[in-house]
Amino acid sequence: MDSILNWLNENSGLILHYGIQAVIALVIFLLGGRIAKFCAKLTEKAFDKKKVDKAVSSFVSSIVYAIVFAATILMALSQIGIETTSFIAILGAAGLAVGLALQGSLSNFASGVLIILLRPFKSGDYVEAGGKAGTIKKIEIFSTEMRTPDNKVIVMPNSKIMSDAIINYSREATRRVDIVIGVGYDADLRKAKEVLKSVLDNESRILKDPA
Missing domain, CATH: 2.30.30.60 (SH3 type barrels.)
Incomplete structure (x- = not known):
């Protein structure tokens, strides 16, 4: 028992130092988790505001959550003295390998995000x-x-x-449509024009202005 007390007395400064570091790391972890959830909800609300499909908004918000939470874990580990450079290198290499393997899918994903944001x-x-x-x-x-x-x-x-x-073709409220109508060589062109004009005048979907 005395040896334990002596060891605690001799290493009290070290214990206090690492204890404080552990508490700070825990605070970073808990706070980072809340920030990750907040960012995910904010992303989902932004997509919902643009009336994006629910499955898409949930998918993107989950990616945002994973990225922020992963950064939080690395920060917490770094705070308690664990070297995170190797973790980052491994994650980077894994990300590169996955990116090369899923190049086509990632291109489709990036294009999908652009379609959602730009809304063409x-x-x-x-x-x-x-x-x-x-x-x-x-x-x-x-x-x-x-x-x-x-x-x-x-x-x-x-x-x-x-x-x-x-x-x-649906972006603007009105649109011009060019239609080619053929008539016989021996047809009365004046009569043909009158018939076409009559048909157009009686069609409710044809706008008077612009003519």
Whole structure:
């Protein structure tokens, strides 16, 4: 018992030092966990405000939580004297390996985030993208689903959509449509124009202004 007390007396400064470090590390860990949850909820609210699909917002917010929490753990370990450089190097190497293995998927993910943030189109819009045209049915983090006029469903990688021009036919309230109507060589052109004008005048979807 005396030997234990003597050891405690001799090393009281060291014990106090590491005790304080451990308490600080615990505070960092607990506070970091709360900050990670706050950042995740903030991200999810931001996506919900933009009316992004719930599955997508949950997925992105979970990634934000994991990144912030991982940084918190490294800070807490560093506070108690554990060398974190090797951990960071291992995580970096693992991240590089995974990134190379999932290069296509990560490209689709990044493009999906851009689509969500920039909003070049939304569900229900009729667009031409990636060499295809159709109505957007669902926007997901890796792919976008559209339905063609002949009722075919196309699931297109987001990277293909963002790598080319996007034509959104539904963005503006009005749109001009050019239609070529053929008539016979012996037809009365004046009569044909009158018939077409009558049809257009009686069509409620045709705007008078702009003509």
